[in-house]
Amino acid sequence: MRRTPVLLAVLAVLLSVATAPPPSPPAPAPAPAPQADTVRTPARPDYTVALRSDATGGSWRGHERIAFTNASPQPLHEVYLRLWDNSHGGCAAPPVRLSGLSGDYSLDCTALRVALPRPLPPGAAGTVEFDLAVDAPGAADRFGRDRAFSFLGNALPVLAVHDEAGWHLDPYTGNGESFYALAADFAVTLDHPSELLVPATGGAVDTPGAEGRTITRATARQVRDFAWAAGPFTRITGRSPGGVRIGVFAAANVTAEDARRMLDLALATIDAHSARYGPYPYGELAVVLDNVFWFSGMEYPAFVLDRVKPSALVHELAHQWWYGIVGDDQYRAPWLDESFSEYATDLALGRTGEGCTAATPWESDAERLTNPMSYWDAHPTRYEAVIYDHGACALHELRRLIGPAAMSALLHDYARAHWYGVSTTAAFKSAAQAATLIDLAPFWREHRIDG
Numbered sequence: 385m386r387r388t389p390v391l392l393a394v395l396a397v398l399l400s401v402a403t404a405p406p407p408s409p410p411a412p413a414p415a416p417a418p419q420a421d422t423v424r425t426p427a428r429p430d431y432t433v434a435l436r437s438d439a440t441g442g443s444w445r446g447h448e449r450i451a452f453t454n455a456s457p458q459p460l461h462e463v464y465l466r467l468w469d470n471s472h473g474g475c476a477a478p479p480v481r482l483s484g485l486s487g488d489y490s491l492d493c494t495a496l497r498v499a500l501p502r503p504l505p506p507g508a509a510g511t512v513e514f515d516l517a518v519d520a521p522g523a524a525d526r527f528g529r530d531r532a533f534s535f536l537g538n539a540l541p542v543l544a545v546h547d548e549a550g551w552h553l554d555p556y557t558g559n560g561e562s563f564y565a566l567a568a569d570f571a572v573t574l575d576h577p578s579e580l581l582v583p584a585t586g587g588a589v590d591t592p593g594a595e596g597r598t599i600t601r602a603t604a605r606q607v608r609d610f611a612w613a614a615g616p617f618t619r620i621t622g623r624s625p626g627g628v629r630i631g632v633f634a635a636a637n638v639t640a641e642d643a644r645r646m647l648d649l650a651l652a653t654i655d656a657h658s659a660r661y662g663p664y665p666y667g668e669l670a671v672v673l674d675n676v677f678w679f680s681g682m683e684y685p686a687f688v689l690d691r692v693k694p695s696a697l698v699h700e701l702a703h704q705w706w707y708g709i710v711g712d713d714q715y716r717a718p719w720l721d722e723s724f725s726e727y728a729t730d731l732a733l734g735r736t737g738e739g740c741t742a743a744t745p746w747e748s749d750a751e752r753l754t755n756p757m758s759y760w761d762a763h764p765t766r767y768e769a770v771i772y773d774h775g776a777c778a779l780h781e782l783r784r785l786i787g788p789a790a791m792s793a794l795l796h797d798y799a800r801a802h803w804y805g806v807s808t809t810a811a812f813k814s815a816a817q818a819a820t821l822i823d824l825a826p827f828w829r830e831h832r833i834d835g
Contacts, residue, residue, distance in 0.1 A: 385682045422547040426452035429568035436575040441614025442520040442534040449513040459503035464544035465496040469527045471556035485514035495553045524676040533615035533635050554715040557757045561714040565608040567804040574600040583633045583670035584612035585687045606804045607685035613672045626655040635674040642692045653701050656732050661705045661799040702728035710799050712807045716756045720807050723775025737780030744774040752832040778831040786820040794819040809835035
């Protein structure tokens with residue numbers, strides 16, 4: 385997600401990207417050697433959700449069931465649910481409420497500990513289910529309402545991740561993202577008034593419901609989250625040369641001309657990113673446009689929120705790979721998705737990063753590219769300058785150091801090796817070193833890439 389003021393790209397830049405053919409895929413190269421990895425659990429989550437909206441599309445009621453497997457070698461005694469959107473109301477007025485399930489809340493009601501009825505042995509399957517109520521607050525945000533339009537990012541409770549470091553229960557941050565989840569399957573049924581369009585993560589099929597209502601059934605496999613929106617959007621669709629179907633859903637403040645330009649850009653960009661990092665696997669993607677968002681854009685699997693800002697759209701589409709497909713812990717290592725997505729944006733827009741090191745100086749000895757969100761929340765004015773600008777610059781400098789062909793193969797093969805998995809700084813450094821005979825230790829020190 386990029387949170388800068390909107391600066392409309394000039395028409396020439398947009399057209400040059402939208403009409404440029406995708407680059408040829410890099411020549412195949414050996415995948416990085418498998419890295420020793422921690423065991424992450426609960427594994428193979430499967431979410432089944434049925435929700436019915438009120439007349440506005442901003443309030444939803446229904447049921448959620450989560451199936452999972454204990455991948456740990458130890459019995460699992462508990463699971464944690466992340467209710468990220470309760471950060472907007474806390475425990476005093478939580479906008480996401482569960483019933484039929486008892487547990488202990490923490491972190492402004494964004495983390496719910498659920499004790500399992502009996503220890504779940506290694507390799508065994510378990511389930512958690514509950515009734516769910518979601519009420520989007522009045523704010524043009526990734527979770528909120530703008531007039532007749534509702535945006536429901538992170539509204540569904542998802543399982544927290546446990547590994548050798550314990551449960552990952554970091555607090556919510558609005559400066560960037562805290563979200564961290566394993567790839568999962570979602571089957572979500574949304575019952576809503578027929579006059580509302582409901583773009584959502586995954587492939588969606590609409591069927592008639594009760595009088596005046598429509599049932600939207602969305603199915604998504606191997607995604608880390610599920611998002612949707614509801615409102616009287618205007619919709620246009622297209623299919624990229626690579627076969628990806630993209631729908632642009634525009635709020636009332638977006639012109640038909642801007643919606644068409646953003647669709648053309650998305651169609652070209654999804655294929656360009658696919659050529660560099662591996663084919664986009666989900667088949668469909670929804671782009672939801674509203675010019676009142678206070679942020680430039682926000683990514684979810686197969687679903688993005690954006691202003692009419694071409695560079696932001698290119699960046700959010702890069703997130704389909706960097707965090708969406710190649711996951712990471714966005715709170716503890718935000719550079720692994722934001723820096724990589726900003727670098728991908730530069731490549732798609734023809735930016736070379738020349739002179740970027742001089743343009744992105746460090747301001748203190750404490751600044752590290754690999755600092756967690758706790759540091760950037762304490763130093764918010766430096767978050768974008770370091771994580772976006774210096775992070776992308778570091779990757780440009782790595783490309784210049786090891787050569788364009790080696791860098792292209794490195795990122796393509798690194799994505800392939802971590803497809804639907806989890807990236808870490810140590811794993812990327814190991815893969816990068818394996819891609820060149822140059823000793824990269826001085827490079828990591830210069831760009832303050834620890835780990």
